[in-house]
Amino acid sequence: MKLLHELLGTRYPIIQGGMANIATGEFAAACSNAGALGLIGGGGMHSGEELRAHIRRCRELTDKPFGVNIMLMHPCADEFAQIVVEEKVPVVTTGAGNPGKYVAKWKEAGILVIPVVAAAVLAKHLEKTGVDAIIAEGTESGGHVGEMTTMALVPQVVDAVNIPVIAAGGIADGRQMAAAFALGACGVQIGTCLLVADECPIHPNYKAALLKARDSDTIVTGRIGGTPVRVLKNRMSREYVRQEKAGADKMELEKFTLGSLRRAVFDGDTETGSLMAGQVAGMLHARRPVAAILDELMTGCRACTQALGQLNV
């Protein structure tokens, strides 16, 4: 099987998730320099020009491959789709929707196109449009999530398509990375475990909340309303889910979340901010450089696959 780093030209078979408002050009460059594929998250940007500036900044800081994540629910998605062509971005990932209408344009521009899916049916459809690989993201992830777990989703996507599949959701150490390979993935995408990286530009209060979190400290808001988002439990997210269960209307609930991710990331408001995080938040114990996080993942993964090779079942 061809591994992800062979497809991307990176040192490691690891993609850094393109986290909205967090994955700046500088952070993506730090991840690319440390051996992963760094991604700039378009999700929190306000204009095409803002995205263009981050792409140019990333290029200044790294000569390694990098990419852009386009959040398809974003009102500027069409504009972002054009900017990545103009800027000759090597890799584009997409999230929170079906990128079908852009695929031909991106392929003509020579871009590697890797959509995120939360179910096999969209993966099968996108394979026909000519995408290069698929990221299968389980509901363990932080942020916008689907219903299926990584354990159930990844092998079903692997069986549904004939292109490489990358596992995402619930991966923060070498054991989980090795498990992703066991499920048939060619690599992994990680997000939550990079939030405590020294280079990650989130507010120190957000990092402190992650370091304090235990395994069951995340909650999904908006499951009923149709935009499920996994965040750390706090006053805002608990109250959101309480009102949602009590039948509050969608517009009322919108008021709660408006700007809440930015409040968490920039202001460090851990009470009413939306601290997006995956279920692996409980595994984070220290702030470290990105390079240390990636190196430990790789070392742990190698140890795990070796141990499994000696397992006589």
Ligand code: TUI
């Ligand atoms: O996109 C993500 N994670 C995100 S985006 C984001 S920004 C945001 N902010 C506030 C509210 C909502 C979002 C934060 N986290 N991950 C990729 C992902 N894509 N997860 C699930 C999906 C997905 C879901 C349905 C992909 C495709 C899909 O298809 C539906 C269809 O149209 O067929």
